[in-house]
Structure formats: C-alpha cells, structure tokens
Amino acid sequence: MSRGQPGGHRPGDRVELTAVSDDYARLALTAGDAGTVEFTDSLGTVHIRWDSGARIGITAESAGLIRKFGDSSCPSSRSAAQAPTSQ
Secondary structure (H helix, E strand, O other): OOOOOHHHOOOOOEEEEOOOOHHHHOOOOOOOOEEEEEEEOOOOOEEEEEOOOOEEEEOHHHHHHEEEOOOOOOHHHHHHHHOOOOO
C-alpha cells in the first residue's frame, strides 16, 4: 500500500467513474457509478468499493476514468450536494 497516492486518491475518498472503457464495462461498471477508495497499491491501482457492492480496482493507466467527489470539475458532486431529498 502506498502513502503518496498517485492521482491524489486516499483511502476514504469518494470517487465517481467518469467514463468506461471496454475492460471495465465487462465488469458491469457504468459512467456515473460512485464508490469509496480503499487503498492504492504499489503499482498505482486504485482499489474501490463501488456503491453497487463490487470491489474493482482502476489501474494506473485508467486512473483518468475516476475523479473525486468535491472536485470543482465534477458536476455530479455539485448536483449531489444540492439535490433535494425526497420524502
């Protein structure tokens, strides 16, 4: 497990999948899926527990497919924070 996480992803960070390559589509991931970073290994793979329950790592080469919630360039993080709750 590395401390200086490539891409700045740290354990506990909430992330969103922004796009899906064929490799990840086969694993039932879709753009917009959200999850929590568990750790980043020594090869730079970001291991994520997706809200769907799956545990799938995003390789260093594909790290551009995820971004942290709260990142100002992430429209989903803004809308999720502002979305009204249903009763």
